[in-house]
Amino acid sequence: MTVGDRDARRAMGEHLLGSSPVTLFHRVDVLDRTLATLREAGYHVLRxxxxxxxxxxxxxxxLARLLHFPDYYGENLDAFNDCLGDVAERAYGFPSDATGLVLVLTGYDTFAREFPELAHGxxxxxxxxxxxxxxxxxxxxCLVQSTDPRFxxxxxxxxxxxxxxxERRDTDRDA
Incomplete structure (x- = not known):
């Protein structure tokens, strides 16, 4: 793959990262189209x-299973931070030839209502x-899907x- 090909493959991820590393979705069809584009560009998608x-x-x-965290993972946010740092350095979590990693969290509003501090952390x-x-x-x-369009x-x-x-406007999420 040439440098130009690699740059073109990374453009979608860079576009999403331009606003924030975390982006909200409501409609599953919009999320699925985004994921198809990212997969086509070589991103490794975990859902x-x-x-x-x-x-x-x-x-x-x-999350430990999906991201292949080591057995000693401590199951708390401090340990998540440490292990995700290793993922960011490609120690584990996604293939070395992937353009990048996309973590998709569906129905996140349900979890966030029950555990708001943990969900935000x-x-x-x-x-x-x-x-x-x-x-x-x-x-x-990170693509976060919500069943609540006002989340x-x-x-x-x-x-x-x-x-x-x-889905930037409220009315775009009503469909």
């Missing part, structure tokens, strides 16, 4: 259903580690969490 997380332990276990850490990864040319993107999140890593371009 988790946050509606299945009944406890913080459920969240930690699924998880995304805040992801956003910080995504910025760290950018310094070494890596892409970590909002506080800023992560001091950056507002925007809706994706296709």
């Amino acid at each position: 988790a259903s946050a509606t299945q997380w009944r406890t913080p332990k459920d969240m930690h276990r699924e 998880l995304l805040d850490i992801f956003a910080l580690r995504s910025r760290d990864a950018l310094l070494s040319g890596e892409h970590l993107v 909002s999140l506080p800023p992560v890593a001091a950056t507002p969490v925007p809706w994706n371009e296709a």
Whole structure:
């Protein structure tokens, strides 16, 4: 692959990262189109259903499994931060030939209502580690799908969490 090909493949991730490392989606069809484009560009996509997380332990276990965290993972946000730092450095978590990593969290509003501080902390850490990864040319993107079209999140890593371009206006999420 030439440098130009690699740059073209990374353009979609860079576009998403331009606003924030974390982007909100409501409509599954819009999310699926975005994911198809990212997959075509070589991004490694990992998908988790946050509606299945009944406890913080459920969240930690699924993310540890998806991201191939080591067995000693401590199942808390400090340990998540440490291990995600290793993912950002490609120690594990996604293939070395991938353009970048996309973590998709569906039904996140359900989990966020039950565990608001944990839900925000998880995304805040992801956003910080995504910025760290950018310094070494890596892409970590988190796409958060909500079943509630009015769902909002506080800023992560001091950056507002925007809706994706296709659903930026409230009326765009009503369909």
